[in-house]
Amino acid sequence: IIASEYHKKIKDAFEVFDHEANNTVDVREIGTIIRSLGCCPSEGELHDLIAEVEEEEPTGYIRFEKFLPVMTEVLLERRYRPIPEDTLLRAFEVLDPSKRGFLTKEELIKYMTEEGEPFSQEEMEEMLSAAIDPESNSIHYKDYIAMMVVDDS
Amino acid sequence: MGSGTSNQRHFAFQNAEKAFRAAALIQRWYRRYVARLEMRRHCTWRIFQSIEYAGQQDQVKLHDFFSYLVEHFTPSSNHERDFLNRVFTEERFPQDAEMEKFSDYKSIEVPDNYTGPRLSFPLLPDHAAALVEAFRRKQQLHARYVLNLLHETRKHLEQLPNITRVSTCYSEEVTVCGDLHGQLDDLIFIFYKNGLPSPERAYVFNGDFVDRGKDSVEILMVLFAFMLVYPKEFHLNRGNHEDHMVNLRYGFTKEVMHKYKTHGKKILKTLQDVFCWLPLATLVDEKVLILHGGVSDMTDLELLAKLDRHKIVSTLRRKTRKENGKQATKEKATPPSGAGRPTPWFLPQTRSLPASPLRLGASGAPRAGRSSSIPCSCPADAKEPARRARRSVDLELDRCRRQAGLPVSPAQGEPLLCTPEADSEAEEPPEPTQEEWKQVVDILWSDPMTQDGCKANTIRGGGCYFGPNVTEQLLQKYNLQFLIRSHECKPEGYEFCHSRKVLTIFSASNYYEVGSNRGAYVKLGPALTPYIVQYQANEATHTLTMRQRISRVEEAALRSLREKLFAHSSDLLGEFKKHDADKTGFITLSDWAEAVESVLRLGLPWRMLRPQLVRSSTDNTLEYRSWLEDLAKEQLSHENIQSSLLETLYQNRSNLETIFRIIDSDHSGFISLDEFRQTWKLFSSHMNVDITDDCICDLARSIDFNKDGHIDINEFLEAFRLVEQSCPEGEASDCRQATSTTDGGCSKPGTH
Numbered sequence: 001i002i003a004s005e006y007h008k009k010i011k012d013a014f015e016v017f018d019h020e021a022n023n024t025v026d027v028r029e030i031g032t033i034i035r036s037l038g039c040c041p042s043e044g045e046l047h048d049l050i051a052e053v054e055e056e057e058p059t060g061y062i063r064f065e066k067f068l069p070v071m072t073e074v075l076l077e078r079r080y081r082p083i084p085e086d087t088l089l090r091a092f093e094v095l096d097p098s099k100r101g102f103l104t105k106e107e108l109i110k111y112m113t114e115e116g117e118p119f120s121q122e123e124m125e126e127m128l129s130a131a132i133d134p135e136s137n138s139i140h141y142k143d144y145i146a147m148m149v150v151d152d153s
Numbered sequence: 154m155g156s157g158t159s160n161q162r163h164f165a166f167q168n169a170e171k172a173f174r175a176a177a178l179i180q181r182w183y184r185r186y187v188a189r190l191e192m193r194r195h196c197t198w199r200i201f202q203s204i205e206y207a208g209q210q211d212q213v214k215l216h217d218f219f220s221y222l223v224e225h226f227t228p229s230s231n232h233e234r235d236f237l238n239r240v241f242t243e244e245r246f247p248q249d250a251e252m253e254k255f256s257d258y259k260s261i262e263v264p265d266n267y268t269g270p271r272l273s274f275p276l277l278p279d280h281a282a283a284l285v286e287a288f289r290r291k292q293q294l295h296a297r298y299v300l301n302l303l304h305e306t307r308k309h310l311e312q313l314p315n316i317t318r319v320s321t322c323y324s325e326e327v328t329v330c331g332d333l334h335g336q337l338d339d340l341i342f343i344f345y346k347n348g349l350p351s352p353e354r355a356y357v358f359n360g361d362f363v364d365r366g367k368d369s370v371e372i373l374m375v376l377f378a379f380m381l382v383y384p385k386e387f388h389l390n391r392g393n394h395e396d397h398m399v400n401l402r403y404g405f406t407k408e409v410m411h412k413y414k415t416h417g418k419k420i421l422k423t424l425q426d427v428f429c430w431l432p433l434a435t436l437v438d439e440k441v442l443i444l445h446g447g448v449s450d451m452t453d454l455e456l457l458a459k460l461d462r463h464k465i466v467s468t469l470r471r472k473t474r475k476e477n478g479k480q481a482t483k484e485k486a487t488p489p490s491g492a493g494r495p496t497p498w499f500l501p502q503t504r505s506l507p508a509s510p511l512r513l514g515a516s517g518a519p520r521a522g523r524s525s526s527i528p529c530s531c532p533a534d535a536k537e538p539a540r541r542a543r544r545s546v547d548l549e550l551d552r553c554r555r556q557a558g559l560p561v562s563p564a565q566g567e568p569l570l571c572t573p574e575a576d577s578e579a580e581e582p583p584e585p586t587q588e589e590w591k592q593v594v595d596i597l598w599s600d601p602m603t604q605d606g607c608k609a610n611t612i613r614g615g616g617c618y619f620g621p622n623v624t625e626q627l628l629q630k631y632n633l634q635f636l637i638r639s640h641e642c643k644p645e646g647y648e649f650c651h652s653r654k655v656l657t658i659f660s661a662s663n664y665y666e667v668g669s670n671r672g673a674y675v676k677l678g679p680a681l682t683p684y685i686v687q688y689q690a691n692e693a694t695h696t697l698t699m700r701q702r703i704s705r706v707e708e709a710a711l712r713s714l715r716e717k718l719f720a721h722s723s724d725l726l727g728e729f730k731k732h733d734a735d736k737t738g739f740i741t742l743s744d745w746a747e748a749v750e751s752v753l754r755l756g757l758p759w760r761m762l763r764p765q766l767v768r769s770s771t772d773n774t775l776e777y778r779s780w781l782e783d784l785a786k787e788q789l790s791h792e793n794i795q796s797s798l799l800e801t802l803y804q805n806r807s808n809l810e811t812i813f814r815i816i817d818s819d820h821s822g823f824i825s826l827d828e829f830r831q832t833w834k835l836f837s838s839h840m841n842v843d844i845t846d847d848c849i850c851d852l853a854r855s856i857d858f859n860k861d862g863h864i865d866i867n868e869f870l871e872a873f874r875l876v877e878q879s880c881p882e883g884e885a886s887d888c889r890q891a892t893s894t895t896d897g898g899c900s901k902p903g904t905h
Contacts, residue, residue, distance in 0.1 A: 012746075012761050016192065040181055041181070083182045116180050119180060127183060
């Protein structure tokens with residue numbers, strides 16, 4: 001029963017990006033679809049997943065028939081669970097060892113674009129626009145997280 | 154030293170690794186956040202599109218309603234007979250002599266205290282620029298100048314060919330703009346950013362200047378002014394909204410009558426003519442074809458160039474101006490034999506449409522935002538004999554009249570019959586041929602699709618969806634490089650398709666809602682490489698973050714969606730009950746999604762939207778009655794009016810408005826109480842809504858608060874929030890207040 005519920009959810013999400021109504025989506029949208037279904041994979045994990053659902057000879061499109069079983073499995077196994085708020089907070093605190101309660105804009109940029117799975121320029125700019133307090137030119141991460149979490153629900 | 158440094162290094166390494174992992178975690182989390190925003194944005198877009206689509210289906214319902222009237226209703230009194238007569242009487246297209254009278258502006262006096270812009274002819278570039286400035290300052294052009302300008306415009310347009318030819322030899326760059334839909338801010342922005350028209354700066358405006366937005370009149374004035382000032386460099390194409398029948402429904406007619414109370418009708422009549430004279434397409438350097446909608450596999454540029462475009466009054470009806478002048482011959486017209494239901498003159502002859510609203514595609518129809526209503530399709534069966542295909546609508550009218558017990562014999566000025574047998578090509582062709590008409594409808598209404606082929610747009614009854622092979626075929630046939638068209642709203646303001654052979658350009662930013670989409674225009678130089686410029690003519694959106702922008706638009710979309718849900722409350726309840734066999738009062742969320750889709754048929758991803766529409770749900774179940782009640786509380790503000798009545802109103806709001814405006818044939822904005830009651834009675838019986846006569850009378854009386862026997866239809870519609878208030882800021886005193894009061898009232902007394 002649960003599987004068929006997931007099937008419908010996956011179908012709905014998939015169809016949002018199925019612009020030509022032919023049960024395919026552009027591979028570049030797969031990440032969005034997977035994430036909006038509640039999963040939080042890293043870029044690396046995402047690439048692995050895409051490799052699973054891609055055609056033998058990649059066409060740039062993902063077919064629903066291939067996507068459905070793989071995605072159902074992901075949901076059933078509860079893979080790529082979202083990150084709890086406190087874990088996120090601790091991550092910021094790691095980057096702020098002196099416990100100031102904030103990161104400067106430069107620090108944020110440095111970490112986000114040089115460490116981990118770096119942001120593109122666009123991603124960086126978008127994050128800055130909402131995160132940075134223009135007066136102090138810094139991100140007060142506790143408030144930031146609180147704001148984003150509210151938004152998310 | 155040894156262990157110290159290796160400890161340090163180990164420590165440093167650990168720290169670096171921790172930082173790396175922390176960053177990766179934050180990025181991972183952030184990307185998911187963004188993805189969810191993206192999803193919301195796409196869902197929002199889908200909501201707007203599908204509601205727009207559903208609006209087009211309303212046209213079908215309207216057709217059904219009037220067919221029902223014609224077939225089932227027998228007027229039982231003179232009153233009702235008169236009423237029906239008004240509904241079905243042909244509104245004559247003005248004869249030439251009358252046209253003169255309508256466009257007569259010289260007799261109109263401009264009062265001394267008029268502080269708006271003044272025009273003198275011939276127009277100079279400064280005048281046109283000054284006009285833009287005046288409109289930017291929210292001034293209004295006096296009716297006399299409007300009519301004068303229209304008069305000159307028509308004179309100019311009459312000389313133009315159907316397909317305008319532009320060369321980049323003369324003006325080095327050509328800027329092509331798409332739909333503006335009455336959004337003056339966008340036009341002003343384009344001129345500001347790109348520069349005013351000049352001999353070095355050519356412009357092509359690709360149709361749909363009017364409807365929906367609130368400044369259609371001003372846009373027309375500016376466009377026409379520049380066209381007169383720079384006739385060689387400033388070009389206009391007709392869009393499907395440059396059509397008086399479409400305007401009736403989509404707001405332009407209303408805007409004109411609101412802004413020009415005394416002379417509005419004259420202006421509308423003149424515009425009706427001017428629209429027909431607009432060129433159909435533009436060709437740049439013989440290589441780039443610009444037209445409003447698209448093409449079909451039958452598109453014939455030579456035929457399009459030759460036909461008399463002025464004969465195509467409205468793409469909603471295949472009618473001509475000359476019909477009225479023809480004398481009836483001895484032969485009485487025979488009623489249409491098995492030709493399907495007769496159709497009143499103002500409705501699309503959608504004989505090719507099934508009676509019930511069509512389901513919106515999962516398969517087949519491309520989901521694109523279309524800013525238009527349904528065009529007419531002539532008898533779609535091409536095998537039908539010519540005479541049936543060319544039957545005049547007057548025959549249908551006659552049958553309607555006969556059935557309604559109305560006088561049938563031609564009286565003075567009454568539209569007369571065309572003999573089916575007469576070969577009207579022997580004399581001056583009185584009407585466009587089926588072929589000519591189809592050619593024009595195709596280029597004004599068609600949309601590209603991704604699959605190969607060319608299929609008729611059955612939902613609209615006219616125009617088609619054309620595939621990449623059709624484009625390729627056309628480009629090769631006429632040795633063209635690519636096509637520029639408009640007609641569809643795109644999130645980025647433009648979109649390439651068919652391997653970049655078709656460019657859609659849409660210039661009305663924030664079309665659905667502030668923040669919904671950008672507008673764009675395209676520039677072509679001698680190399681004909683398209684250079685796109687995007688914009689969003691609303692300062693507010695620039696300062697918002699992506700999240701805020703999306704939230705705003707989403708709110709608007711959800712509001713519309715909730716209204717729609719409310720409008721189908723009874724049906725929804727019925728459907729929910731089916732999923733609740735044990736009568737527990739609860740259904741699962743999955744059932745909810747299924748039920749909602751089967752009732753609304755919008756093809757939306759309900760499970761994705763569910764969190765925004767169903768607030769509380771603990772264990773994945775929903776108490777549906779209270780959900781419906783909550784919906785109603787948001788929408789309802791008149792407790793003493795039957796909820797089914799309101800539901801019907803909401804469901805049929807655009808139709809109601811159209812019906813009222815048709816009844817209000819002198820565009821006065823008022824219909825009599827009687828007409829209102831009768832309309833409502835007919836409508837509700839057709840809709841199977843159980844309304845007592847008393848209730849209707851109460852409703853009518855409560856709306857006519859000044860008791861003069863007339864209802865201001867705007868107030869009526871606004872009272873039920875069926876029509877957006879179109880009052881610009883700063884004119885609140887002029888504005889009719891449409892607050893809802895708890896006594897089931899409509900407008901506040903005293904605002905009349």
